[in-house]
Each structure stands twice: as structure tokens, then as C-alpha cells.
Amino acid sequence: MKEEKRDIFKIINRRYEHFSKSQKLIADYIIENYDKAAFMTASKLGEHVGISESTIVRFADALDFKGYPELQKALQELIKTKLTTVQRFELTNKYSNEMNTVKKVMDSDIQNIRKxxxxxxxxxxxxxxxxxxxxxxxxxxxxxxxxxxxxxxxxxxxxxxxxxxxxxxxxxxxxxxxxxxxxxxxxxxxxxxxxxxxxxxxxxxxxxxxxxxxxxxxxxxxxxxxxxxxxxxxxxxxxxxxxxxxxxxxxxxxxxxxxSLQEKELLTETFRKLENVWEEFNIYSKT
Incomplete structure (x- = not known):
């Protein structure tokens, strides 16, 4: 997806009049509930809109996204800048009852490092x-x-x-x-x-x-x-x-x-001097 297409609201507004009835239902829901839709699977979004999962996937394709995960990612990028701190906190509270919060947060951090x-x-x-x-x-x-x-x-x-x-x-x-x-x-x-x-x-x-x-x-x-x-x-x-x-x-x-790998000798000498200073003034606990 090109940079100018990253704002999903602009994409939807530009193509709305050409959408089918089902596509308009999806578009309306996303515009009104983008903060919730960003964390829904295609199946879950389909349940909320009242249409099939396959229709949700085809909607993502119609917007030139490479499948639903890319559309979902665009929504998540959007809320990074649009959600206030209060809204972020409310979002956490809403979804903490539906999943293991500890696992969700740590899995997210692991995934961020991996990506x-x-x-x-x-x-x-x-x-x-x-x-x-x-x-x-x-x-x-x-x-x-x-x-x-x-x-x-x-x-x-x-x-x-x-x-x-x-x-x-x-x-x-x-x-x-x-x-x-x-x-x-x-x-x-x-x-x-x-x-x-x-x-x-x-x-x-x-x-x-x-x-x-x-x-x-x-x-x-x-x-x-x-x-x-x-x-x-x-x-x-x-x-x-x-x-x-x-x-x-x-x-x-x-x-x-x-x-540091490009300054090995200098760094070795620096730390040798520092270790002497740290030991003299008891900078670190030895217990």
C-alpha cells in the first residue's frame, strides 16, 4: 500500500459511493468504531456488522489492501496518532476482560522486537x-x-x-x-x-x-x-x-x-580506569 493510501478514512470516503450495500455497512462501522475494529479479527468484525468473514476479507481487497491483516494494521497505525491517552486507557479496560492482559502485553513486546x-x-x-x-x-x-x-x-x-x-x-x-x-x-x-x-x-x-x-x-x-x-x-x-x-x-x-565494536581498544582502557574509580569510591554494592 502506497504512502498516500495509508489513511483508511480517505480511502473509504473516496470510494464509498461505489461500494455494495454490505461494503457500506462495513465502512460505516469502521468509521464510527475504528478504535474497536483495529483489534478485531475479520470474523469478529463480521459478527458486529452482521455479515460473513469472507465479505470482510473481500472489503479489504476492494480497498487495495493485501488482505485483512494489512487493513487492520492501517487502523492500528491510525489510532497511534488519533487516540488520546484517555481513549487508549479505555481501550485497555474494554479488552482486558476478553483476553489475558499479561500475555497480550508481553506477546506484543516480543512481536515488536521480532519485527x-x-x-x-x-x-x-x-x-x-x-x-x-x-x-x-x-x-x-x-x-x-x-x-x-x-x-x-x-x-x-x-x-x-x-x-x-x-x-x-x-x-x-x-x-x-x-x-x-x-x-x-x-x-x-x-x-x-x-x-x-x-x-x-x-x-x-x-x-x-x-x-x-x-x-x-x-x-x-x-x-x-x-x-x-x-x-x-x-x-x-x-x-x-x-x-x-x-x-x-x-x-x-x-x-x-x-x-563499541569499532572502538574496542579505547573502550577497554576507559573501563579499566572506571573500574578503579568505582572500586575506590564503592560505587557498586558487593553483596
Missing amino acids: TMEELDKDVLEKVANEILCAKRVYILGLRSSAVLAEYLGFYLNFILKDVHVVKAQYNDVYEQLININSEDVVIALSFPRYSRKTYESVRLLRRQGCKIISITDSQFSPLASISEMTLFAKNNVTSFVDSLVAPMSLINLLIVSI
């Missing part, structure tokens, strides 16, 4: 690692829930690189921390649904300053993907009001290891 691994572009990963190593300074920008990822990445890159800065939203205005970034620097921007507008606007500013932009986000439809030189993708399906950062964290671990 991230399967779709990973190793050439892009290698190029990203090289750009970071060659940069004069590295800035890491992640706001709201993505701030956790930014801090984690910054913590470990500081062991490997000499000049790493994590942009702190709570200290002063974000833009003030970015104003001196130039073409010798690399910015790693992280953003996942619901995407932070300030992250997007900050990256637009940074592009004008000539620095290289590397983004870590969830899909090619993310606002950051179209304005970054290189992008690494990590899946994060919606299962609750919580933003699942398990797959993004796994991808960041991979990036850190990829960079």
Missing part, C-alpha cells in the same frame, strides 16, 4: 554507527516518553565518545540548547507515537543549521522519517496508554554495541 529485527536494514545501521563515530559532537534529542530512550543512549555513548549531549527539556528552552549545533555535528532524534511536535520542529531547525540528522522512530510515516538523512525503525504497537519502548530500547542496545 524490528526482521525489518532492520543492516547497511543503514552500519552507516549510522560510522556517522556517530565521525561526528565532532553528538546531540541526542528525545522528549516526553522518548526522553527515557535519549538518556539511556546518552549514558552509554558517553563511555565511548568524548562529546555527547542529551538535550534536557526541563532545564531551559530546547531551542537554546540546539542553537550552536553545526555541520560537524550529528543529532540523534527519537520520536514515537504520539509524536512530539517540539521534536519535529527542533529537527526542522537543525536541518537549517546543516548538521546530520539520524532519527529513531517507528515507521516511514513518522514525521521524522521524511526530514532525516538516515532512519532506524523500531516497532511499537498500541496496547494501552503506555508507550511500549521495548523494541526501541532493543534497537538502541544494538546501536551501542555496533559503535
